[in-house]
Amino acid sequence: MIDIAKNIATTPRRTKASVIRELLKTTNQPGIISFAGGLPSPDNFPYDFVADTVKEIMAKKGKVALQYGPTDGLPELKEEFVKFLKKHESIDVKPEELIITTSSQQALDMVGRLFLDASDPVIVEKPSYMGALQVFRSYGAEFIGVKLEDDGISTEELEEKLAWLRAQDEHYKFLYLVPDFQNPSGVTLAEAKRRKVLELSEEYNVAVIEDSPYRQIRFEGKAPKMLYRLDQETHKTNNVISLFTFSKTFAPGLRLGVILGHPQIIRKMEILKQSLDLCTSSLNQLIAAEFLRTGFFEKHIEVIKKDYRTKKNTMVSALAKYMPEGVTWTNPEGGLFLWVRLPESMSADDMFQEALKENVAYVIGSAFHCDGSGKNTMRLNFSFATPEQIDEGIKRLASAVKKRLVASK
Amino acid sequence: MIDIAKNIATTPRRTKASVIRELLKTTNQPGIISFAGGLPSPDNFPYDFVADTVKEIMAKKGKVALQYGPTDGLPELKEEFVKFLKKHESIDVKPEELIITTSSQQALDMVGRLFLDASDPVIVEKPSYMGALQVFRSYGAEFIGVKLEDDGISTEELEEKLAWLRAQDEHYKFLYLVPDFQNPSGVTLAEAKRRKVLELSEEYNVAVIEDSPYRQIRFEGKAPKMLYRLDQETHKTNNVISLFTFSKTFAPGLRLGVILGHPQIIRKMEILKQSLDLCTSSLNQLIAAEFLRTGFFEKHIEVIKKDYRTKKNTMVSALAKYMPEGVTWTNPEGGLFLWVRLPESMSADDMFQEALKENVAYVIGSAFHCDGSGKNTMRLNFSFATPEQIDEGIKRLASAVKKRLVASK
Numbered sequence: 001m002i003d004i005a006k007n008i009a010t011t012p013r014r015t016k017a018s019v020i021r022e023l024l025k026t027t028n029q030p031g032i033i034s035f036a037g038g039l040p041s042p043d044n045f046p047y048d049f050v051a052d053t054v055k056e057i058m059a060k061k062g063k064v065a066l067q068y069g070p071t072d073g074l075p076e077l078k079e080e081f082v083k084f085l086k087k088h089e090s091i092d093v094k095p096e097e098l099i100i101t102t103s104s105q106q107a108l109d110m111v112g113r114l115f116l117d118a119s120d121p122v123i124v125e126k127p128s129y130m131g132a133l134q135v136f137r138s139y140g141a142e143f144i145g146v147k148l149e150d151d152g153i154s155t156e157e158l159e160e161k162l163a164w165l166r167a168q169d170e171h172y173k174f175l176y177l178v179p180d181f182q183n184p185s186g187v188t189l190a191e192a193k194r195r196k197v198l199e200l201s202e203e204y205n206v207a208v209i210e211d212s213p214y215r216q217i218r219f220e221g222k223a224p225k226m227l228y229r230l231d232q233e234t235h236k237t238n239n240v241i242s243l244f245t246f247s248k249t250f251a252p253g254l255r256l257g258v259i260l261g262h263p264q265i266i267r268k269m270e271i272l273k274q275s276l277d278l279c280t281s282s283l284n285q286l287i288a289a290e291f292l293r294t295g296f297f298e299k300h301i302e303v304i305k306k307d308y309r310t311k312k313n314t315m316v317s318a319l320a321k322y323m324p325e326g327v328t329w330t331n332p333e334g335g336l337f338l339w340v341r342l343p344e345s346m347s348a349d350d351m352f353q354e355a356l357k358e359n360v361a362y363v364i365g366s367a368f369h370c371d372g373s374g375k376n377t378m379r380l381n382f383s384f385a386t387p388e389q390i391d392e393g394i395k396r397l398a399s400a401v402k403k404r405l406v407a408s409k
Numbered sequence: 410m411i412d413i414a415k416n417i418a419t420t421p422r423r424t425k426a427s428v429i430r431e432l433l434k435t436t437n438q439p440g441i442i443s444f445a446g447g448l449p450s451p452d453n454f455p456y457d458f459v460a461d462t463v464k465e466i467m468a469k470k471g472k473v474a475l476q477y478g479p480t481d482g483l484p485e486l487k488e489e490f491v492k493f494l495k496k497h498e499s500i501d502v503k504p505e506e507l508i509i510t511t512s513s514q515q516a517l518d519m520v521g522r523l524f525l526d527a528s529d530p531v532i533v534e535k536p537s538y539m540g541a542l543q544v545f546r547s548y549g550a551e552f553i554g555v556k557l558e559d560d561g562i563s564t565e566e567l568e569e570k571l572a573w574l575r576a577q578d579e580h581y582k583f584l585y586l587v588p589d590f591q592n593p594s595g596v597t598l599a600e601a602k603r604r605k606v607l608e609l610s611e612e613y614n615v616a617v618i619e620d621s622p623y624r625q626i627r628f629e630g631k632a633p634k635m636l637y638r639l640d641q642e643t644h645k646t647n648n649v650i651s652l653f654t655f656s657k658t659f660a661p662g663l664r665l666g667v668i669l670g671h672p673q674i675i676r677k678m679e680i681l682k683q684s685l686d687l688c689t690s691s692l693n694q695l696i697a698a699e700f701l702r703t704g705f706f707e708k709h710i711e712v713i714k715k716d717y718r719t720k721k722n723t724m725v726s727a728l729a730k731y732m733p734e735g736v737t738w739t740n741p742e743g744g745l746f747l748w749v750r751l752p753e754s755m756s757a758d759d760m761f762q763e764a765l766k767e768n769v770a771y772v773i774g775s776a777f778h779c780d781g782s783g784k785n786t787m788r789l790n791f792s793f794a795t796p797e798q799i800d801e802g803i804k805r806l807a808s809a810v811k812k813r814l815v816a817s818k
């Protein structure tokens with residue numbers, strides 16, 4: 001047999017199996033209450049809508065649904081997404097500012113592939129989304145982490161780092177942000193800071209990736225404007241590239257995402273996608289187009305918000321009820337995750353196996369830190385488990401924390 | 410705005426918009442009979458099967474269908490594909506030899522990504538599949554073309570080229586073949602030559618990519634064994650990686666492919682796919698699993714074979730009826746394409762616009778030649794047009810050829 005170790009290329013040698021995804025497999029054991037995944041609740045999936053819609057599509061647009069489609073996406077879905085952006089985000093776009101992707105993960109890969117050569121610096125929040133870190137790392141990115149505060153990335157530190165990069169003549173390409181209900185922390189970037197980010201983007205000539213999978217799931221408070229909108233209205237850098245997904249508002253099983261950006265960027269993305277998979281499933285695109293066109297989205301998102309609001313409140317109450325002093329957590333206004341900080345001296349990494357013994361699981365916070373820091377933190381998902389499981393799971397987690405606190409004294 | 414030309418990475422700079430795909434857009438004008446695409450006939454798509462199956466899936470397995478799935482594919486589909494390989498190809502495999510991909514194009518990208526660093530030599534048939542050349546080129550491949558004969562790649566020339574590469578200490582990784590009803594030529598690799606390819610793979614330590622999108626669509630003659638099977642039965646190099654798709658036997662709109670290979674290779678592919686799109690659409694995988702499980706595939710493939718047999722015969726008859734002396738063509742036993750050779754002095758590239766004026770389109774043969782040769786050749790697709798359109802289209806094409814022959818005298 002060929003010598004695989006010798007024969008594979010540089011990129012796959014950099015692409016490690018995600019330790020976390022391997023850990024996640026252990027959390028699927030029966031009896032374990034898992035806050036580790038990022039799965040939407042299957043109780044909310046619109047099963048009848050999908051069955052009925054596919055029946056109608058087969059009758060009326062079957063020839064489109066089962067055939068190859070254009071690489072940039074079916075006009076039917078692009079049109080509906082243009083209307084969606086206008087209605088829900090007050091963003092006016094032309095279809096050539098959009099490309100449909102096979103999941104938001106593909107969009108992240110396309111961003112990496114478009115911009116990154118080995119050892120290019122990429123600026124990320126600390127913590128940041130693990131799946132993005134993994135894909136950028138596969139292209140050889142070197143991460144510049146910037147502290148995340150309660151109202152989003154520290155713009156002071158961001159400016160310092162950008163100034164330093166420019167002084168070093170480093171070939172930095174983009175800043176990666178999850179501005180709304182960030183994964184993993186649940187934090188939202190304040191509007192004033194969004195404006196500052198755009199000013200820095202202009203000044204330092206750096207693209208801004210606005211990864212926005214959770215924004216539509218806001219169950220309380222007022223939404224700051226999207227970076228794309230602020231840029232369109234005021235700053236006019238054209239440097240913002242925004243990523244959307246249907247995974248959280250509709251269903252991950254369709255694998256559908258959208259990239260929004262300047263037509264020149266989108267055209268480059270389209271050429272890349274010809275190589276990657278030629279086009280996204282026409283059937284799935286037509287289902288999503290109907291999801292938007294019929295107004296089912298507006299009804300459905302209320303169901304999801306109501307469910308996740310209840311679950312988030314249950315989790316926050318349980319944390320207050322069960323956790324010992326010195327443990328803190330975020331209280332997000334939307335999304336799927338919250339963030340727990342143990343006392344500095346404790347390690348959530350070390351505690352993982354003990355939590356499993358208590359039949360509860362989480363994701364270690366250090367996995368989201370580009371420099372491996374954040375050992376005392378953990379990400380908890382509140383969308384998947386039931387309220388009863390959430391209360392019981394947090395009780396178990398608190399028990400593991402307390403045992404460890406006692407043991408360390 | 411950021412300077413795109415300065416900010417994009419090396420890979421997208423190598424990834425050119427396919428001239429051919431741009432040309433194809435011009436062939437969609439009304440009135441044009443196009444033999445240029447590679448689309449399956451929508452007349453054969455199983456619309457009712459899809460509608461009924463999705464209804465049943467939503468009722469019984471909706472939670473799986475609409476959720477994220479494992480990166481290597483749903484067990485339901487992998488299991489059915491294992492049975493399919495056993496029944497139709499006499500190949501015995503374990504699930505860990507399979508990974509489900511989001512289209513065969515993604516599989517080609519994964520092959521390129523797994524093996525290729527810039528300027529690695531890749532051995533291809535001359536002509537070879539344009540979409541594969543494009544993706545390998547994006548990874549910086551340098552092509553070594555080997556002549557295609559009526560019974561497949563010239564194994565003499567292949568051996569010479571491999572010996573030369575080894576003598577140069579070149580870091581060649583794989584040989585890319587479409588052994589059955591090759592795209593573009595329609596040629597099938599003879600079994601004796603398949604064995605020779607495997608011997609050379611062993612001797613020269615080179616992986617063999619067996620791209621097999623059309624094999625199930627054989628409408629006459631006896632199928633030689635798959636390279637994967639020959640290797641499993643006799644040669645035991647473990648160097649064969651075989652690619653399958655549901656696009657030609659079922660529907661391209663599902664974007665489903667399969668890679669078959671040694672578990673160590675498949676594991677590497679799985680890690681790559683985590684970055685690329687995390688997983689393939691669960692809904693579409695379950696539809697395809699039912700397509701196989703229920704035996705619908707066996708009935709459906711007969712419909713496709715009957716249709717394409719008729720169309721191929723119509724095209725071959727029309728070529729004999731209308732084409733002037735000096736023009737030759739292949740007569741494939743299956744697949745979607747045949748290959749036309751004009752007299753050496755003629756250029757199918759130059760004739761393209763004249764053919765469009767006659768309201769008929771084809772793909773220029775030079776696009777399939779890694780070195781730009783083959784100017785006097787063209788690829789004709791016979792799956793999409795109706796028999797009446799095929800007869801009329803070949804008549805028009807012959808008219809363009811004749812006019813050019815007269816003009817050149």
